[in-house]
Amino acid sequence: MTLNDPIQVDPSEWWRHAVTYQVYVRSFADSDGDGIGDLPGITSRLPYLRDLGVDALWMTPFYTSPQHDHGYDVADYCDVDPRFGSLADADTLLATAHDLGLKVIVDLVPNHSSDEHVWFQAALAAAPGSPERARYLFRDGRGENGELPPNNWDSVFGGPAWTRVPDGQWYLHLFDSTQPDFDWRNPEVGDMFEDVLTFWLDRGVDGFRVDVAHGLYKVADLRDQVLQEGERRGSGADAHQSGGGGSMVERTLRDEPMWDQPEVHDVYRRWHRVLEKYDGDRMTVAEAWTQTPESMAKFVRPDEMQQSFNFSWLLAGWSAREFSDVITGTFAALEPVGASPTWVLSNHDVIRHVTRYGGGAQGLARAKASTLAMLALPGSSYLYEGEELGLEQVDVEPEFRQDPSWFRTGEPGRDGCRVPIPWSGTEAPFGFGPGHEQPWIPQPADWAHLTVAAQEGVEGSTLEFYRSALAARRDFAQTAGDHVEMLELGADVLGFRRGPVTVVLNCGTTPVALPEGEVVMASGPVDDTLPPDTTVWLR
Incomplete structure (x- = not known):
């Protein structure tokens, strides 16, 4: 492919x-x-x-x-x-x-500011429906007395995505309650x-x-x-x-x-x-x-x-x-x-x-x-x-x-x-x-x-592996082009060719045969075969 x-x-x-x-x-x-x-x-x-x-x-x-x-x-x-x-x-x-x-x-x-941002502090001090509150997502609650959150959304950090303020309105925070979401429609x-x-x-x-x-x-x-x-x-x-x-x-x-x-x-x-x-x-x-x-x-x-x-x-x-x-x-x-x-x-x-x-x-x-x-x-x-x-x-x-x-x-x-x-x-x-x-x-x-x-x-x-890998990348990546050819090398083997370099990753549990080529870089010891959990670049 x-x-x-x-x-x-x-x-x-x-x-x-x-x-x-x-x-x-x-x-x-x-x-x-x-x-x-x-x-x-x-x-x-x-x-x-x-x-x-x-x-x-x-x-x-x-x-x-x-x-x-x-x-x-x-x-x-x-x-x-x-x-x-x-x-x-x-x-x-x-x-x-x-x-x-x-x-x-x-x-x-x-997406959100701190609740200590000057805008949010102004919103807390202002009345419902004010321009200050319109910068964030303040809404009235549901229920007979507005005691329920405006919708059923949860925070990414767990728990409800809404917090109620003393005057009864709620504000949205998809993360922590100290991170009120901006209203980007404003x-x-x-x-x-x-x-x-x-x-x-x-x-x-x-x-x-x-x-x-x-x-x-x-x-x-x-x-x-x-x-x-x-x-x-x-x-x-x-x-x-x-x-x-x-x-x-x-x-x-x-x-x-x-x-x-x-x-x-x-x-x-x-x-x-x-x-x-x-x-x-x-x-x-x-x-x-x-x-x-x-x-x-x-x-x-x-x-x-x-x-x-x-x-x-x-x-x-x-x-x-x-x-x-x-x-x-x-x-x-x-x-x-x-x-x-x-x-x-x-x-x-x-x-x-x-x-x-x-x-x-x-x-x-x-x-x-x-x-x-x-x-x-x-x-x-x-x-x-x-x-x-x-x-x-x-x-x-x-x-x-x-x-x-x-x-x-x-x-x-x-x-x-x-x-x-x-x-x-x-x-x-x-x-x-x-x-x-x-x-x-x-x-x-x-x-x-x-x-x-x-x-x-x-x-x-x-550390030295990373330094060598980054140096090898710099040597070939600028001239290798952006054309990638996927290779079929077996169910547990990822293989692809990019420019002069063939890359093989063995995700299996047994060594696999290597295509022909000079070893440019390897993530571990390599001989005539590629061990499990190892990647090699071949030129």
Whole structure:
């Protein structure tokens, strides 16, 4: 099978084949010893990212925030939270990154604000029906005295998606109650976010990762969610587990009146026009957990966003068939809109892929194999901090958990993938910051062998594997083209050819024969056959 790519690539479009490294700001590097990562800490570690071989970094929110959801509850979109530094620190980070040849993508959170945002505080102080309340989704309740929520929607973090205020009205929050949703049907909201874009573009950011990009508009009447027999209620709470485009096989689509409404695309057409005014080919990438590849592709039509995370790759099981289906389905969906794919295996919202693939030696082998296969594909790739060290999901003790979903559901939540990464030394904080105190989420005591210092220059280490893989990608990806030919090599084997390179991933339990060719890169030891849980590039 051959996948023909119709894209005419503009060489100035740096993002098309970039490898972007996600920095979870709180957990990357702490400059002042308070146990929380910050902007000066990131700046000090930028040479590490350059030497790793990535092209860009994406930073999670660092704006003024009460931090109920670790920055995704924004109180001021045009300032830096003092925990993380200052606007001057942001300017220094941008300048340093650009001097090192790195692009910088910042997180934008347009679906909701913090309840401490000046607009929401004004809404609470104003009367029902006021212009201040019209910026958010305030509604009267149901029931004889308005004592019931306006509809049956649930929060992604568990529990009702509505909170009642003292005067009796309710406001919508698809996430935590401290994160009220904007009403994007109010033109003031769109105008405000155009100002936010302009503020950061003027300071030199190269792009925006758009949080909950599929969620800005809800159906106008805020009707109840219609549930099929046996389907549990929810406003996408399971999207981060099994939705988001997942498998390419046909399935019944959920009724989701709170997600992926057609009006959202008008927002991104407007933003596209804003970005076009700036040089340097600025970009946006959507976090859009949609239900089909086709709906995901709508976000990357030529006049909208440049990228959309392809969560199908992340959600695929350890299966050659599933990986193959994701590749073919992704290209089929993107071809009509002329977009290139964006691949990802881990981020701050999901279980680290070493653990997803079984943990231990097998999980690490599979993680490296899937990463090497991903890096060979046309399009861009996103890496999550710490995956280059082979970090696994941490079982954070309940007293140290901080994810708002933990407090609403009692489930462990996302803290386990957000533990600060280890840089050096033999005990916490492992060079994360000065001093000898544990950081904001404690690090495991047995991480000494996983630090950057312990792995640097060590043949066979995960860090050196990533450096070699990224160097190999850089050597061939720019000239390999965007034409992919899928190969039939057996039920448990993923194979494809791209330009001069043939890629083979063994998802089975026994070694398989290799096609002819010189080994360019392998995720583990290879001889005349390819062992299980291993990927090889052949030329």
